[in-house]
Amino acid sequence: MSKDVQERGLEIRKSVLGAEYVEAAFRSADDFNLPMQELVTEYCWGAVWGRETLSLKTRSMLNLAMIATLNRPHELRLHVRGALRNGVSKDEIREIFMQVAVYAGVPAGVDAFRLAREVFDADKDA
Structure with missing residues (x-):
């Protein structure tokens, strides 16, 4: 490269x-x-x-789904913040994690929601 x-x-x-x-x-x-x-x-x-070909917002949305599915909490926290920077709304993040729950399992979806809330709450306090 x-x-x-x-x-x-x-x-x-x-x-x-x-x-x-x-x-x-x-x-x-x-x-x-x-x-x-x-x-x-x-x-x-x-x-x-x-x-x-894909926007940064679209790439962030894909990453949230894949990282949540792979159960990588450290990376998911980073990419929830990144997704917000790239214009992904909290409503869109919710829908991504609903999709994760259906296709990757409810525990993965529940963990993703929990981590996203931690990020949202920490950003409110900052």
């Missing part, structure tokens, strides 16, 4: 997850996990999120 893809990925990653979070991830990286930070930034955020 090119330097352009890496830079585009860094820009998108910061816009979705927040510059503070991304910069902290790189600051705390060491010899062991720095290659993973670079891979995620380049391939996930640059090569895939950087494609123009």
Whole structure:
């Protein structure tokens, strides 16, 4: 991949997850996990999120469904915040997690709702 893809990925990653979070991830990286930070930034955020066919909002909605289905709570919290930044409404998040409950199981849907509420409540307090 090119330097352009890496830079585009860094820009998108910061816009979705927040510059503070991304910069902290790189600051705390060491010899062991720095290659993973670079891979995620380049391939996930640059090569895939950087494609123009789907909007960032659509990609966020897809990610919420997939991450909730995979039961990845840390990532789900990040991506609920990112989805809100990308214009996904709380009503849309609710509907995504209703869909998750039907197709991936009620426990996955319940956990997704719980995590989303934690994010919503934390953002109110901030």
